[in-house]
Structure formats: structure tokens, C-alpha cells
Amino acid sequence: MTPITTTHELEAFCQGLAGAEYVTVDTEFLREKTYYPQLCLVQLGGPDGAVAVDPLADGIDLAPLFRVLTDPGIVKVFHAARQDVEIFFHLTGQIPAPLFDTQVAAMVCGFGESVSYETLVTKLAGARIDKSSRFTDWSARPLTERQITYALSDVTHLRTAYEKLKRKLARTGRAQWLDEEMRVLTDPATYRSDPDTVWLRLKVRSNKPRFMALVRELAAWREREAQRRDQPRSRVLRDEALLEIAAHAPTTVDDLARTRGLGRGFAEGRQGTEILETVQRGLDLPESECPRAEPRDELPPGVAPIIELLRVLLKKVCDESGVASKLVASSADLEALAADDSAAIPAMSGWRRELFGEHALALKHGKIALAVADRRVKIVSVENPVSR
Template identity: 55%
Template sequence: MTLVTTTDALARFCAGSADSPYVTVDTEFLRERTYYAQLCLVQLARPGEGEENAILIDALAEGLSLEPLYELFRNRAVTKVFHAARQDLEIFATAAGVLPEPFFDTQVAAMVCGYGDQVGYETLVRQIARAGIDKSSRFTDWSRRPLSEAQKAYALADVTHLRRIYEVLARRLEATGRAAWVEEELAVLTDPATYRSDPADAWMRIKTRSNAPRFIAALRELARLRETLAIARDVPRNRILKDDALLELAANRPRTPEDLGKSRLLLREARRGEVAEGILAAIAAAEAVRVQDVPRPPEAPARRAGAEALGELLRVLLKARAEAEGVAQRLIASSADLDRIASEEAPEVPAMAGWRFELFGRDALRLKRGEIALSADGSSVRVVELAPAEPPRLRAGEVS
């Protein structure tokens, strides 16, 4: 197998792939010690079984530039194929501002083709490529050099089997007319905004039980501080402040270094220096915010009467439709989406638009309005049309 360590070697492979209909791509990276993922290895393969058609790119090799790979990513004549690409694309978007076009994700395609919710790569290798993968190198340190032969074999398998998986799924999508469904799903992954992180919004990721304005104002400023410092230092957020410490600080709102010293959950290194100064400044900034200007966490919609029972009926309908059409249920609607459909007059959820509406959303609304019912037919569920209720008949002499 070929381990590429020079820009020239990478450029030759990428130039030779420019006429290929597709290339398969995967990465190995570390994120335990940094804010941004540390790219260690990129695997690349093109159609063809020979060893010359698959390479491992040592992203840590001194002097190596990934620009030839990015140029291939920009080549719209070549489809770039990944499996579960969210984290891979985030690496390229963050490091180089590059996203591959056109792009195909076999996990999304497999969900459309009936392989289940968030189907794993190993499952597709087994079911489509009729092969197995040695898992022993899955959790190894990909930053250590030299790479072992077992590591190389494991990494290469992530793109060589992917060729067969892609070809089978692409044909199936073409045959069923569902290629547009996959393209609709992938639009989010190819939007650069998906990978932008705004420290001002960091507080919204933290689970909290209190919506008190002063608490939220402090939490917002503290989360902004943590995110800003983590980005600047390129360390995980929890190296700056852990979530439980953030919540404690937001609740107690210390004003002085002495107050900070009373915190039970604050890391020792956060009690002094830049972090300590930042905490006190964040609390002061939060106290200066007017109560009416404090953002409110999104509230769960109030459930209307009968919503829980309707939600259960919608789950039955979703399961029936997903099984009948061979599409993963989770791709059509989440459990939270179903609860919103049951509770809200005009729920803004994915199932209310596009192919999901045609497959499920329209009948979900009809079930909600009492226009259809569900009936057991042996081991399956079928939809039953209900006749419109007739208006009450007037007796002689009555006026409507």
C-alpha cells in the first residue's frame, strides 16, 4: 500500500484521479487534546482494484501540502464519496475553507435505501461488499509515527470497500428515483455555515434547569469566555471550564477573587490568571445587561389535549410508512418532530416539506384531522379512509 508523504506524490495521484467518475475519501484524526480536530491521515481511492488506485496521505508529514487534494475537492466532474462525513467535512472546512463538490454520503444514502438509522460502515461492508474489517486498530493513536501495517490496512479498508458500497447504493437510488432525496439531505453538510462556531451561541449547548434571566445572562457570558479561550488556545472546552463549573458560577455569580476561591467545582488553574480574570469580567458584563435584553431559552410547546395519544398514533404511521417504503424512520421524522406535529397547529419540521411530506407528512396531518384511521391487518398496519361526517339533519321547522 502507498503512504504518500510528499506534495508531488499527492499531486500525481490527484491529477490521475481527475478523470475518474468518483473518489472515496476518509480521515483519521484526534480530538481529545485540541479544540480543532488534528488531522493525521487521509485515505483516498478511485475506481479500480489495483494498489495504484488507493493511497494513504500522511497529513503530518513535514512539508506536505494538501492543496492537490483540495483542488480535487473543487473538481465538479469528480464525485467525492464519504461515509458519515460530518466530522470529516468539518476538518476540511475549518482548516482550509474547502468543502467537496459534488459530494455523496453513503450513510445518508443507506438510510434512504432501507438499511436502518445511521447505519455503520462495517454493516455496509458486510452486507454490500461481502467483506469484513479488522477492528483492532480502530482506537489507536493516529498521530504516532511510524504507522503499523495493521493501522495502514485498517485505514485503507475505509475507502477501498467504500467503492463497491457507493456503486451499489448509487444504482439503487437511480432505480428508485430517490437520488434527489439524498441531495436534499446533503445540502446541510455542504453549507459552510454548518461548521461555523459563534462563541455568543455557546451557552445554548449547555443543559440547564433554570431560565432565570440573571442566571442565563451569566451563563451566556461564561460560555462565551470558555469558547473564546478554547479556540485561542486550541484546547477542549472542558480544559478551560467544565459544564458543572459553568453552571455553578452562573448560579453564584462571584464578584471577587475571594468569591472564586469558594467554588467547589472550579479547576485550580481557573482560580487565577487569565481565566479567573475572564470569569469576573464575564459576571460583571452579565450584571450590566438589562433583564429585558437577556435571551430566553427555547421553550417546549405546550401540549394540547390528546397530543400524547396522537403522538403514539403518528409513531405507528411512521413505522408503517418507513417499512413500506424501505426508508429509515429517523430520516423521515424524529420523535421530537412527531410530538410537535401532534401538539402544534403549524409545526415547522422537516416532515412538513419535500419528499418527507409526500411520504409521511400529508397523511400525518390527515390522521390529525380525523380524515384517516389506522387498522391492523395481520402483522401490518394499513391506512383506512374515513368518510366525511355528515352535517346533522334539520327537523321540520328548524333553521340552521
């Protein structure tokens, strides 16, 4: 059970995939010490078996693999595809297509929210996955037979899961539901990190415009520095230090050196100089260009109970239809719908409206009610709708 280590072997295997309906794909990678994930192993499952490809082998060219990943005639099947797709997008600038994510498909088919690969293959393939190699160092060579066996199990059982999910989607008429959910995974913007917006991920402790401007400038500097050095953001500057710098706005080396966890050596070095320049840039911004926190709209009086009723309705219809509720509506969506019949949310269009949105409007307008019978929530038609 030896991985493919030469371009010739890889080319031969990929040529054998010609005419295949689909190929299952998984990767093993590390990113603890890098900004971009370091690809350590690629697993491919075709109609005639599965192989592991060693991208770290001397002289290997992954071009044959990349051709398969972009072949429009072969469906690429992943489980929880986002991180795997990010790797290939970073290496090639292209997204594997066409794409099928069994985790998303499982959510559409009633296997719960974000179902794990182990759970899915146990239910669909009757297989048990040996998890002992999950946290192994995939960059170390040589790889052991146990590691390879573990890695290949991620694509061999995936074939059975894919085929069963595909049949269920066809049987239930939900293939289009999956197509809608896959749009985020196939959008290049999903895998591009914009340095000017990464600050929005930070939990800021103040909504003062000048403070947020400094956080934005510092986060953008850190992101570009992490990308340039190919190091994790935390190795460039920890979140805590970034927020402290934004709060105190140091303008001298002495001021910056007093930041907890940095020290004078850092403050006097290149990064310290760039941070001080970044702080000054944030301080020089006109007030009109500083970001402002969006005011949170207060819920109208009486809306809170409606939200809770909609939450119960959502769970009921999703449980009955076998679809994960997070695919249909979020808590924010329920709040918006409770306050406004015309809320611009996914639940009010397409299959979601048919499944939940119409029922939600009927509940709001007193045309249906929720009742408990035989320990189950039931939808009851109301002959004389309650006046609003």
C-alpha cells in the first residue's frame, strides 16, 4: 500500500479515470505553522480502487491531478469540502468542478447538521473508521501503512455514501436543493481573504469609530504580513495584542514596547515600525472614514413570542421533512420574518418558502396554529383566523 510518488504513476492513474462518472477526493494537510494549508497527501477513489498521492515526493508534478479536478465530465465528491477546496484553489486558482459535498447532501437528506464523516459512513456504508491516525504528522516521511489505510478509508467508503445520497436526492426530488447550497462552496470569493475586511471577525470591546478604524488598519496589516511570511496570524500578532494596540494607539517605540507580550526588541524592529506607521494611518483618517457599528434594530413589541412560535414551527417541519433546520432559516432569519412578512431572507424564496415560509406566514396571520397531541407538535388549521 505505497503512495504514488512519481508523475508517471499519477498520470497513469488519472488516465484510468477517463470516463468515470465521479471520483472521491480527500486531503491531509497541516496549517499550524503556516498561513496557507500545507498539502501533505491527496486521496483519490475511482471506479477501480483508491490511491494516495504524495505531493511532497521529490519531482512529482500534480498537473494530472489538477486536470481531473477540473474535468467537467467527472463529479468530484468530498465530505466537508471547504478546506480541501481551499487548498486546490490556492494551488491552481481554480475550484474543483463539478462538486458534490456529502456533508451538505446529508443535511438535505435528514442526517442532521454538519454530520461527521464517521457517522455518515457508519449509517450508509456500515463501516467503522479507525480514528487513531487522525492527528498524525502528515508531513513526516515515510508514512506508515496504518496512516495510508486510515487516509484511504476517507475516500473508499465515501463512494458508497455518495451513491446512496445521490439516489435519495433523486427519489425525494431534492437534487435542486443541494445545487443551491453548493453555490457558496463553488464561489471563488469564499476562499479569498480580503485584508480590509478580516477585522470584522474580531470580537471588539468598543464601538467607538476611531478604535474600530485602528482595529481595521492593524488587522489588514497583520493579514498581509501573515500572507507574505506564510505564517498563522497569531504568530505575527496575537488578537489580544492587536486589540490592546488599537485601544492605546501608541505613537512611539516606548509606548509600543509597553504592550503586553511584545517587548522592546519587537517594538524597535521592522514590524514595530510598521505597526506604528499603521497606527498613525488610523489616527490620521478623517472621522467620516472611520467605521461605525450598525445599530441593532430593537424588536417591535410583541415580536419575541412570535419568534419562539416560528422556532417551534421550523423544528417541526424540518424534523418531518428530514432536512437540517440550519439550511432553512437562522435565528436572525426568524427575527426578521417575525417582524416583517416581506423579510429578504432565504426562507422566503424557492424550496425553503414551500417547506417553511408559507407555513410561517400562515402561523403569523392566525390561519394555522400549533398544538400538542400524543406528545407531538401538530399544525392545526384555524377556521376563523385571528384578527391582527
